[in-house]
Amino acid sequence: MSGIKIRLFFLITATMLFLTACNSDKNEVIPDITVDFTVFASNPEFFDLFYAPSTSALLSSAHRHLGLGTGGFDGNGVIIYNTGFQGFEYYAYDRTCPHCYVTEAASVAVNIDGVFAICPRCTTNYSLAQTGQPYSGPGQYYLKNYRTAFSGNSVRVWNRK
Secondary structure (H helix, E strand, C coil), X not given: CXXXXXXXXXXXXXXXXXXHHHHCCCCCCCCCCCCEEEEEXXXXXXXXXXXXXXXXXXXXXXXXHHEECCCCHHHCCEEEEECCCCXXXXXXXXXXXXXXXXHHCCCCECEEECCEEECCCCCCEEEHHHCCEEEECCCCCCCCEEEEEECCCEEEEECXX
């Protein structure tokens, strides 16, 4: 009987690993650019991002002094979102709508409305709290995610190891 339980355990584990691996890159649509910059809490422009959960900051090429890639793909910018979970956890997204990029070859910057990023062209709503998942509208791809790391008084955003 224990042999069956062990096999079942390995089967379930292998299935979960397979599903997780398939879901790890949720947006292969928007081309990669080099992104590597840091936002500091001491900068008054980003005060709310550090001290108010469920807030976001929009970065653009005007923020290039922070590091590489603040302009995001095609200059549409980058969104940093404070989830408010586990103290300080942040998500970062490219502002380019993946649906418009795939269907129309158009590079459209999404707008922020609370916890959603909304494409002004196709009206897809992307949930900032759900790793950029399409919430409503025609879009099927997640917003392109970038890695983040919080360390006391700063958030680093990058996409290379």
